[in-house]
Amino acid sequence: MGVSSRRKAARANRISRTLSRTVVINSLRLGWIVALVAGELGVYFYSLSSCKWPERNEWRRGKPTHVLLISDPQVRHPSVSWRRQSLRQTLYEALYELNLKRSWHVTQRLNPHAVFFLGDMLSSGKFVRSEAEYASYWRKFQQIFPGAPSSPHYYIPGNNDVGMGLSHSSPKNVRLYYSNVVGPFNRQVVIRDHVFVCLDAPGLVDDDYQRSGTPYDHWSPAHGGSVEFVKSFVHDSRPTILLSHIPMARPDSASCGPLREKGTIRRGVGHGYQNTLGKHTTAFLLNAIQPSAIFSGDNRDYCEFNHTVDLEVAGGSKSVREISIKSFSMSVHIKRPGFQLLSLVDPTTSGTSMADTLCLLPDTAKIYGSLYTPFALLTLIFLFVFNIYRSKRLRNAPLPPMSLSPLSSNDHSPNNLGAASPWSPFTPAVPLSPRNKLPPSLRTPNATPGPTMRASRPATPLGSPMLTPAIIFQADEDEDDTLYPAQYAMQRNGHIDDEEWPAPRDDPAPAFFLPAPGNPKPVAVSHGWSWTFVFRGRRRRMALSIPTWRSLLDLVSLLAPGSDSDMILRRKGLFWATIADVLGVLWPTVLLWIIFAWWML
Incomplete structure (x- = not known):
């Protein structure tokens, strides 16, 4: 992908995030709440x-x-x-x-x-x-x-x-x-x-x-x-x-x-x-x-x-x-x-x-006729147009590429197979095997020789994104024993020992399973607050950091789930998706109006 293509994709992603359903729905909710407070209380104080x-x-x-x-x-x-x-x-x-x-x-x-x-x-x-x-x-x-x-x-x-x-x-x-x-x-x-x-x-x-x-x-x-x-x-x-x-x-x-x-x-x-x-x-x-x-x-x-x-x-x-x-x-x-x-x-x-x-005193009929009714019509029209835009975006959006191996799409050289995969839990510095240039942790015993398989996009149910394990075909090794798989070989003194079983219990565990040396140190909280206190004989620390913009967006996204709306838009059509969005916008306002009414009554 060229530089211009990446820039266009990044620009499209920014526009997509800006015009996401979460942002639109919650912005309309905020507007309705402001209109409700202004219409139910604000105009009374303003009139006097x-x-x-x-x-x-x-x-x-x-x-x-x-x-x-x-x-x-x-x-x-x-x-x-x-x-x-x-x-x-x-x-x-x-x-x-x-x-x-x-x-x-x-x-x-x-x-x-x-x-x-x-x-x-x-x-x-x-x-x-x-x-x-x-x-x-x-x-x-x-x-x-x-x-x-x-x-x-x-x-x-x-x-x-x-x-x-x-x-x-x-x-x-x-x-x-x-x-x-x-x-x-x-x-x-x-x-x-x-x-x-x-x-x-x-x-x-x-x-x-x-x-x-x-x-x-x-x-x-x-x-x-x-x-x-x-x-x-x-x-x-x-x-x-x-x-x-x-x-x-x-x-x-x-x-x-x-x-x-x-x-x-x-x-x-x-x-x-x-x-x-x-x-x-x-x-x-x-x-x-x-x-x-x-x-x-x-x-x-x-x-x-x-x-x-x-x-x-x-x-x-x-x-x-x-x-x-x-x-x-x-x-x-x-x-x-x-x-x-x-x-x-x-x-x-x-x-x-x-x-x-x-x-x-305020004109109640004017409040409902000049404030709520036009705002309701504008909300309905805006959501209808927005769902038209969403339907086009969902129809033209390509499915994300899916790889069946942990290898990079640009890496076809067998010399680079020792690179750490994105899904591996650790990145050990392991030298390649002298026979097939693969690290022992990636070797499969008794595997059939053949090339590495990749798929750019799932074409069958077996290509579902849920099927993430890599399938790697390697050359068979005559001396491999089914009771002694090579992936259990231990690393000792900087070289691979594949002729012995793993170390006994009293031997130290691999480095990637060991906790960090020394006492655990509390994570420093930048731009936040922390308190220390004693509970059940031990000193405890509680830290509270200032929420970031990303965390606020994640919290707000819970109020307007986009996946359900996308499913409604795909299966039910534009009309029912707009009705669902209107109901999603209005329910906080209705709840707030009920609270106002209960408080007054």
């Missing part, structure tokens, strides 16, 4: 990297108090996963719950001082039939949204938590279950000298149905209801923040601002829901509470609208801003869920003591 607690330039009155506002978590009932449903629906329920847990996990990193949930904590609480079932349902919610002693959680009911309307199908005792398990329907909470009025909006709608057009000033509300709570509210100089699950009334043509994804909030009433409060009910709330800001939920999308409130004491009117908070859970109505951040400072006569901002 720019989400900061709002502050105003004129605030120099100490550190603000941070309040987190969340609406519509919509936690599924615990029995949903056990119902008989399609695989697609089961997978959606699992992804839905995982999304809630991941979203809450990253949101907690903002370290709020207080958290308000603006209704619809449960997606089907209004259908619960017993208090024990409601308590089990609420425990699941608390497992997804665990609280902390340093940040208390406050809840206001939504129409999916307790039902709404006189004709709703929820049990009549569901409101009793809510009050016994969750807490009161209406309450006042004071944080940083700001009064939070937590309103039971579904109960207010029920009172509005019972009122039947009677003015609120002339109507006697039910004891413990929402109207009684609003009438008993005493307004003072402190800023008041109204929290309601259902938004206030507004014109159908009112805009929701640039942060809304699409549409607006319009009036609408249906089975167990109402898009906005009534016009008279909204005026009653605004005039009775005189809020400085309003936060609501239920609509799922963000909406900002300014209401006009008549000032009864000072006269005139003022504009009150209402923010309808985005849904915290995934919804078909929006692409990106979200929540609201509210910062408070001590109120003064001049300036604003509160500031809020919107924070957006």
Whole structure:
């Protein structure tokens, strides 16, 4: 083989090692693992990297108090996963719950001082039939949204938590279950000298149905209801923040601002829901509470609208801003869920003591549609093309030459037969026999004379690579005895003694069977670490060397055996080999996703 041929062969070997199946499969596995970590965790942290607690330039009155506002978590009932449903629906329920847990996990990193949930904590609480079932349902919610002693959680009911309307199908005792398990329907909470009025909006709608057009000033509300709570509210100089699950009334043509994804909030009433409060009910709330800001939920999308409130004491009117908070859970109505951040400072006569901002969570559908799906298609196409290349390489690859003798292919001279063979266990300096120029260790007794046989490639089953022993035909020797084979001759004092039997036991063994003289010395570890210790009365040494690139490649090659894939490619064809490679690429990613899901669940 010439120099150019050897260079081409070496270049082909380097390309073959670079584009080997082991390298390709494990590179794709690494890419999928990176994509999974980025899609399941990274995008959540990245989406909140720019989400900061709002502050105003004129605030120099100490550190603000941070309040987190969340609406519509919509936690599924615990029995949903056990119902008989399609695989697609089961997978959606699992992804839905995982999304809630991941979203809450990253949101907690903002370290709020207080958290308000603006209704619809449960997606089907209004259908619960017993208090024990409601308590089990609420425990699941608390497992997804665990609280902390340093940040208390406050809840206001939504129409999916307790039902709404006189004709709703929820049990009549569901409101009793809510009050016994969750807490009161209406309450006042004071944080940083700001009064939070937590309103039971579904109960207010029920009172509005019972009122039947009677003015609120002339109507006697039910004891413990929402109207009684609003009438008993005493307004003072402190800023008041109204929290309601259902938004206030507004014109159908009112805009929701640039942060809304699409549409607006319009009036609408249906089975167990109402898009906005009534016009008279909204005026009653605004005039009775005189809020400085309003936060609501239920609509799922963000909406900002300014209401006009008549000032009864000072006269005139003022504009009150209402923010309808985005849904915290995934919804078909929006692409990106979200929540609201509210910062408070001590109120003064001049300036604003509160500031809020919107924070957006990742678009889950975009993650699967723009990250996983294209990557899966690229993986499939790449493996298909790669298997086409492999099939051509396997078809054109020559079988390796196989020799039946230990002699070199370029060595045809009988004078060179004394050279050590590659497979011999030692290389003794043995002079050639004066008769046939072969060392005694290679002579075969009573052999038939003839030439040395070689085979460049196995042509029969007997030429299999497993048949490695050499077959050498030599001239017969008359004085050879079958009981005294020449290969047992001993080497003594530099010459061959083939007239005697091997030395007795007390004689020293041949040099190639003797251990090295002296005590064995430990192998020096370069670029590594070694430790010495005493174990069972003897001093031991343990050495750890830095793994080489070759050892790492050998370890990685265990993860993607190429021989099995070559067999599949030869016997099953291109399609099944590609499917096998796709499964080989994806199983570590699926296993890692299961670990993530188990950790979150």
